[in-house]
Amino acid sequence: MDGAVMGVKGEASTRVAVFDLDGTISHRDLFLVFLRQAMRRLGPARKLRTALLPLHTLRFGLRAITNAELKAAFLDAILGGRQRSTLVALATDFAARSLEREMKPAALQAMQRHRQAGDALVLASASLDLYVEPIASQLGFDAVVSTRVAWTTDDRLAGSLDGSNLRGAPKLAAVRAMLAERFPLAKSFVAYSDHESDIPLLAAASSAFAVDPTAALARAARERGWPIVDWRGAGSLPAAAIQSGLVVPG
Template identity: 35%
Template sequence: MAPPPDRTGLRNAAIFDLDRTITRRGTFTPFLLSVRAQGPARFALFARFLPHMALYKTGRLSRTTLKNRMLAMALGGFEREEIAAHADRFVAQIMTDGLHADALAAIARHRAAGDMLILATASVDFYARLFAERLGFDHCIASPTDFDAARDAPPQITGENCYGLAKRAMVDAQLEALCGADRAKLNIAFYTDHISDLPLLESADAPYVVNPKPALRAHAQKADWPICSWIAQGGKA
């Protein structure tokens, strides 16, 4: 689909979610598992995640707390440089065969139109930034992390997990910082697969729903939003 028309003379903005919008699969848990060798070590780590995931599913744990516990279990004992190297390898692998080809085409169209490209994701910042850089985005908005002064302390999310209403607020703050008084005139296209992004979809000039699950599909049909069926690199589902 073509980018929205430029009604203002300002640079338009195209905002993309990452997981299952640009990528074929989620990235957070696969990244954490990737730091362990194939086989028993990965199974053991995933088994440690499961009780905490169950607490989250039953509403007894926040998303931020869940992610921080998983970060601690997976990355505790690794130095910052080791984590950065793991992140680089993980992103390189996903870039090879883990993206939607149609997402790459949409990004290229917006880039060719001169639009400002923004990646907005609940993924943690230290690997989300690598995706943004390699995909040619101008800005990256992600869940912010910090490393403790101790070199082997795992990264933890500081502040808001970039999800739902918090994601909308973080995007709004970034656009306000970039555009100032011209923020209200900016034309914004937004692409996502997930119903948690309804706050951003509802605020966008051109909302695009990508490979939605039934709840988001029904909402998109009611709102008359375009629904995109994107395929992966090599035509994979």
């Protein structure tokens, strides 16, 4: 199966809630936030390739390269060749900081409502397993699917992806495979996302919610009758409250 799949509880459930990460439960896309933190702490690994990143971004804007190719270019330029142990430590720290600074309180409250209803929680993200998995673990998700990074035989980041970039149809395929494996009794799922790339996932859900949607997703939501919800409210919750399950439902 393409993409990383992590399980926590390993139990079947008849009800599952699937949450996107970037822009849905977090205030912003965490990929560049993570890379900026890595550069501040480690410095760019390959300066020439880092200098070429604006060109890659322009080519992506012109549709000359794919999102997966752009993601791999940033990954290779900034983290390529780094030791796994160094990056795991960095990602673990980033996940803890993200809980305090990046999560939307309304999203955490929605997650808690699903927990209280007995639903299993799944985090489905096109972001990197390197930091998505510790975020999912610290937030108490039951399972997660995310884009895998590739490693060399000597445990260094290869600067490429291992399998599909879980964006669009590949994310839906990864979610379906994970549900069949981990939650075989689940007949349907609820899905939350902010981005039009998740229209396949939302369309496959029994109930779909457009969360603080992009303009394209907002149009699709109105056409398909999906509720549009606002989770953008300012404010924060302490990590201790999140991890101990003391988030008060809204």
